[in-house]
Structures are given as structure tokens and as C-alpha cells.
Amino acid sequence: MNARGALGRYGEDLAARKLALAGMTVLERNWRCREGEIDIVATDRDALVVCEVKTRRAGHYEHPMAAVTRRKSERLRRLASRWLAECWLERHGGVPPGGVRIDLVGVLLPLRGAPVVEHVRGVA
Template sequence: MDPRTALGRYGEDVAARLLADAGMTVLARNWRCREGEVDIVARDGDALVVCEVKTRTENSFQHPLAAVDRAKAERLRRLAERWTAEHGGPPPGGVRLDL
């Protein structure tokens, strides 16, 4: 496995643990469809949470939103719609995108 892939997997492992520790249920990791991939899909109470994980190697802090441009945000929204369509529709608590 190349270092970049290993770093990404490490970040997703840490994120999944943090979500579980916060009381969320991880439903899927690296869920893929024709339109792309979602790093983590989780349930927080009655809300669905679509998570985009960004792992950095630099020591300097960059806000996660800086890594998600308008096109990426739109793609995540479409992927969330696709997930809900394939898994019984949106939950009562709605859908949230987390970075």
C-alpha cells in the first residue's frame, strides 16, 4: 500500500473510532456507487451522517472546509441522496454532511 493510501486509511480508522466514541453507529465505510465514494456513513440518533475525512501530514492547521470546494460539496450531496435512495429513503432526523 502506498503511503498516501495508508495515511488516508489511518485517518478514516481514527474518524470511525471518534464517531463511535461519540455514540454514533458507523453504517458503512468507503461506500461506492457510480457517482463516487463516501468515506463514512453513520447514524447519529435519527439523523444520517455522511462524513468526508481529510487527513493531513503537515504540522500546520488547515480548516477541513478549505479542502472541500463547491464541486466536492455538491458531489457529497448527490452521494447522500443516492445512499438514502438505496437504503429506504431519508431518516426522520434528516441528512448531515460532516467533515
């Protein structure tokens, strides 16, 4: 794994921990299909949550939350629909009662100190 991959994996580990501490259940990580990848799929009570994780080092890069553009949001909605059709419906037979939500977890790694992990619900 290269340095960028290791950074992303570390951020996803922190994000999964943050979601679990918030009472969510992580169902799957790094689900892939031809159209792309979902970083984390979880449940939050009766809602299905597709979660995008963006990790950045502090410095000259944009804030992690700024990395989700309109185009990325549209792609996440398509991926959520695909995961729902291919994975959820087979197991549960219907749409989750709480619907589907797309969240973002931004992880900022400062030069010193603990990582800053922000979870924003319903971004797309």
C-alpha cells in the same frame, strides 16, 4: 496499498473511532458508486450522517478542513442522495426521521505527538 492510501485509511480509522466515541453508529465505510465514494456513513440518533474524512500531515499542506470546496460539497450531497436511495430506503422504507446531514472530520498528523481529530457537523 501505497503510502497515500495508508495515510487515508489511518485517518478514516481515527475518524470512525471519534464518531463512535461521540455516540454515533458507523453503518458503512468506503461506499463506492460510479459517481464517487463516501468515506463513512453513520447514524447520529435519528439522523443519517454522510461523513467526509480529510487527513493531512502537518507541514506545508493546507488544513484538512480547507479541502472541502463548494464542488466537493455538491458531490457529497449527490452521493448522500444516492446512498439514501440505494441503501437506506431498501432497508427502512422511508427517509430517516432526523434527516440527512453531511459532516467533515479533519485529521491532522503533527510531526510529534498525537493526531488532532476535528469533527464538524453540517458542513454542506
